[in-house]
Each structure stands twice: as C-alpha cells, then as structure tokens.
Amino acid sequence: MNDPQDPPMGSCEPADLAAIVAASQAGDRAMQRELFERCGDAVYRVAVRMVGRQDAADVTQQVFVQVFQSLDRFAGRSNFMTWIYRVTTNECLQWIRRARRRPIQALAFDPSDHRQSPADALPNKDLLESSLARIDPDLRCVFLLREVEELSYARIAEVLQIAEGTVASRLSRARQQLQIELRRMGWDG
Secondary structure, three states, X not given: OOOOOOOOOHHHOOOOHHXXXXXXXXXXHHHHHHHHHHHHHHHHHHHHHHHOHHHHHHHHHHHHHHHHHHXXXXXXXXXXXXXXXXXXXXXXXXXXXXXXXXXXXXXXXXXXXXXXXXHHOOOOHHHHHHHHHHOOHHHHHHHHHHHHOOOOHHHHHHHHOOOHHHHHXXXXXXXXXHHHHHHHOOOOO
C-alpha cells in the first residue's frame, strides 16, 4: 500500500512499474533488466548504509537474485518498493549476521544520490557514518528507512513486518544509540 505521505521513490515508482513487474514475472529478460535499472539505486543506497560500501554491490546483487527467484510470489498486495525494501533489509541483516561486524568505510558522499555532489557532503559525515555503523543493525535499519529513505512509520512497519509502535520505539532507541556513539567519537553538538 502506498502511503500518500511517503515521497516518491525516484525512478522506481512510475505508473508503468506494475507492467514492468508483470512482464518480469512472465520471464521477460529485458523487463527484468529494466526493473533492476529502475530499483537498483534504492537497493544499493540502503545496502551501502547497512553493510558498508565494500559489500554493498555484493548485497545488491544478492537482493536481485532473491527478487528474481521469488518474483512469482509477489502478489501485489503491497507496493512493489515496500517488497523490495523488505528483501533488501532482510538480506542486509543476514549479511551482517554472517560477517559479524566488519569495519564499515565511511562515505564522503552518497554514490547513488544524483542530487548530491562530493562538494556538498557535510563536514561531519564521516563521523555520522562511523557512528551509524556502530549501532544495532535492526535499529540502524529503521533509522535509515525513516531518515534517509524518508518512509512513513506505516510504510516502515509494512517493510519490516512490525507494528508502528515498534517502529517508533526502535527509531527512538536508534537516535539515542547514535547520539551516544557520536559523543564517544568526539562530536560535541
């Protein structure tokens, strides 16, 4: 379900996406490629912040392997991007559990955000990215979906299959943990 309060998801939300998904489900390779091209940046953006730049491309590839293997099970009961985010967050959390917290390299800028240039990067971005990498992955996931992807509480609840109240409490805990980590790393704001 698309929440009217959610911003558009970029090129992955046009009206013709349903037709692309249907053609992809029917095995049309060109439409599968189109689906990847339209939704790949959103998946990569979440993966970079969840598992780090060094593993984000691998996770993105694994997400789309999962998507194409289970695309026939997507019944359209939810927004397609909600389903993609669910697959992405699940794969990221599994990757983190397997990797057991390898160090994450901070980003100077968001490589998939075409609105931002390296010169526009915030001075404290390295500190923020490093601190974010230190908080619990489940909390980081909620934080990223809300603060970076700008999803509503209802949409996050749908993506993660948790109650909206749980979204609110995890977001609050994420912000608290992030603030503690930022202070530990020398932030004085």
